[in-house]
Amino acid sequence: EIYRDTLAQAAPAxxxxxxxxxxxxxxxxxxxxxxxxxxxxxxxxIEQSKTAAAQxxxxxxxxxxxxxKLAAEIAAVPILLATAPAHGxxxxxxxxxxxxxxxxxxxxxxxxADPLYDLAMLDVRIAILASAGTCSRTAAGVxxxxxxxxxxxxxxxxxxxxxxxxxxxxxLQVAKHHAxxxxxxxxxxxxxxxxxxxxxLAGARQSSILQETA
Numbered sequence: 001e002i003y004r005d006t007l008a009q010a011a012p013a014x015x016x017x018x019x020x021x022x023x024x025x026x027x028x029x030x031x032x033x034x035x036x037x038x039x040x041x042x043x044x045x046i047e048q049s050k051t052a053a054a055q056x057x058x059x060x061x062x063x064x065x066x067x068x069k070l071a072a073e074i075a076a077v078p079i080l081l082a083t084a085p086a087h088g089x090x091x092x093x094x095x096x097x098x099x100x101x102x103x104x105x106x107x108x109x110x111x112x113a114d115p116l117y118d119l120a121m122l123d124v125r126i127a128i129l130a131s132a133g134t135c136s137r138t139a140a141g142v143x144x145x146x147x148x149x150x151x152x153x154x155x156x157x158x159x160x161x162x163x164x165x166x167x168x169x170x171x172l173q174v175a176k177h178h179a180x181x182x183x184x185x186x187x188x189x190x191x192x193x194x195x196x197x198x199x200x201l202a203g204a205r206q207s208s209i210l211q212e213t214a
Contacts, residue, residue: 001018003093003096003097004095004129004134004135006018007092007126007135008129008134010139015139015142019147023119023146023150025101025102026090026104026115026118027154030084030086031084035085036085036086036110038110038112039111039113040088040111041081042080046071048169049075049169050071052067052172052176055176055179055180056190059180060179060190063175063179063194066191066194066195069198070172070194070198071172073168074197074201079162079165080158081114081166082115082116083113084113085110085111086110086111086118088111088117088118089108089121090117091121091125092122092125093105116151116155116162117169119163119166120151120167121166121170121174123147124171124174127140127144127196128174128178128193131188160209161204164200165201168197168201171194172193172197174193175189175194175197
């Protein structure tokens with residue numbers, strides 16, 4: 001059973017159960033102690049954001065202003081990230097439930113990074129699935145709520161702050177992905193991802209999450 005199918009087809013109670021399973025599996029994965037060859041720190045993520053914005057601007061000039069503004073706002077936030085083994089490309093399609101276990105697929109992006117980046121990327125991609133009509137808003141809300149709770153409860157000091165910043169980074173990367181892999185609804189999904197990233201940062205500032213000292 002692929003988690004994407006769970007989100008699309010299962011009742012809210014099953015979505016909640018499967019989401020709790022995958023979050024427990026992710027926590028174990030992040031604590032596995034394996035040292036990845038690649039590293040993704042704050043500087044790398046800022047460069048990734050700038051590159052994504054430039055690529056979006058090249059692919060479609062109408063996205064230039066929003067993408068550049070989001071990348072600049074990401075870079076302006078002083079933040080200290082944690083480090084741990086991370087999947088690096090977490091999406092519902094990469095999570096499979098089989099024989100009572102949760103299996104993570106496609107480890108080509110395995111990296112040393114803040115483990116919350118996996119949860120942030122998953123959270124953003126769940127929201128995009130709902131926007132695309134692949135899963136219901138109810139299912140997405142259940143899953144997203146549990147991801148957010150786990151982020152704050154399991155991942156240490158400044159978890160809420162790191163999670164919001166990493167979600168903004170993830171939103172820009174997801175926007176780039178949909179721009180590079182065009183389909184009929186890609187323009188809307190790109191715009192949704194960029195708007196989401198901007199709203200995440202604005203909401204975090206308003207609640208003072210991103211005004212704390214890193």
